[in-house]
Amino acid sequence: MRGMLSQQKLEEINTSLPTLDDRFLIATSRGPSIDINDLIKGESLGVALVCLEDAGERFNLVRFSLYEALACLTWYRNESPKAPLEGEAVLTGKFYADYAALLLYAMGEDIAAFIINFLGVDAQLKNYLQDNEPRLKRKNVFSTAAKVGIFMTSQYPNAPITESILALNKDQSWQKAISYRNAWVHEKPPIIHGLGIQYDRRSRVSKDGKSISFGGGSEHKYTVDELLRIAISATEASAKTLSALLDIVIKRREGLGEKLDFILRLD
Numbered sequence: 001m002r003g004m005l006s007q008q009k010l011e012e013i014n015t016s017l018p019t020l021d022d023r024f025l026i027a028t029s030r031g032p033s034i035d036i037n038d039l040i041k042g043e044s045l046g047v048a049l050v051c052l053e054d055a056g057e058r059f060n061l062v063r064f065s066l067y068e069a070l071a072c073l074t075w076y077r078n079e080s081p082k083a084p085l086e087g088e089a090v091l092t093g094k095f096y097a098d099y100a101a102l103l104l105y106a107m108g109e110d111i112a113a114f115i116i117n118f119l120g121v122d123a124q125l126k127n128y129l130q131d132n133e134p135r136l137k138r139k140n141v142f143s144t145a146a147k148v149g150i151f152m153t154s155q156y157p158n159a160p161i162t163e164s165i166l167a168l169n170k171d172q173s174w175q176k177a178i179s180y181r182n183a184w185v186h187e188k189p190p191i192i193h194g195l196g197i198q199y200d201r202r203s204r205v206s207k208d209g210k211s212i213s214f215g216g217g218s219e220h221k222y223t224v225d226e227l228l229r230i231a232i233s234a235t236e237a238s239a240k241t242l243s244a245l246l247d248i249v250i251k252r253r254e255g256l257g258e259k260l261d262f263i264l265r266l267d
Helices: 007-015 032-041 045-079 086-119 122-131 133-138 144-155 160-169 172-186 224-255
Strands: none
Touching: 007 045, 032 045, 045 086, 045 224, 086 122, 086 144, 086 160, 086 172, 086 224, 122 133, 122 144, 144 160, 160 172, 160 224, 172 224
């Protein structure tokens, strides 16, 4: 979708994006002690590690999507022989930014699955959701991530794991990214400036039924640059939460007698 950028440009884009905690691969790897623990205690720590590993993989895909979005903007606005090509820049940048928003939502679901298995609260969560089903429906709470967040706040308000996910859920950029994803999936994808005349899903007939509006289209919700700033900031927030969850995982594994070696060896 784009041409070749210089190595310098690509490196500038790469360094502008948040990165995953470099302890992630080792901290989420499964070992014999994990399986023995689950066998003896009837826990699901091994499953929890897989869920957290999945969240890390989604993070890397989010990062790749943002990388390509920024690369497309750079190419079509500045580096293409025919630059500036703003329409192409917006179209391709939005394509990758949309995927980043979808992945961020999926990452939130991975984190929720991690918490359920790490704490072994599946049955307790189901009972809580059944008891509070009418209230949750009134608040339009449907995602597992949202349900787990409410459950943890209610039942484990002072737990470090609750503090970690609340920090993410309260982040404004994360909220905006998830809101964008929800509209993208359940409604009309939010209108982005620069893609021609578009219409929202509202009647052009006035409320009193006496007039009709013609032409002009509907106002845009975002520019592609605003959308990318939201996605990048939300990714930074998710990186902090994943690091905090790693600290909790490492402490748990050390409690099992494991010694995780995070020293990079080049030999």
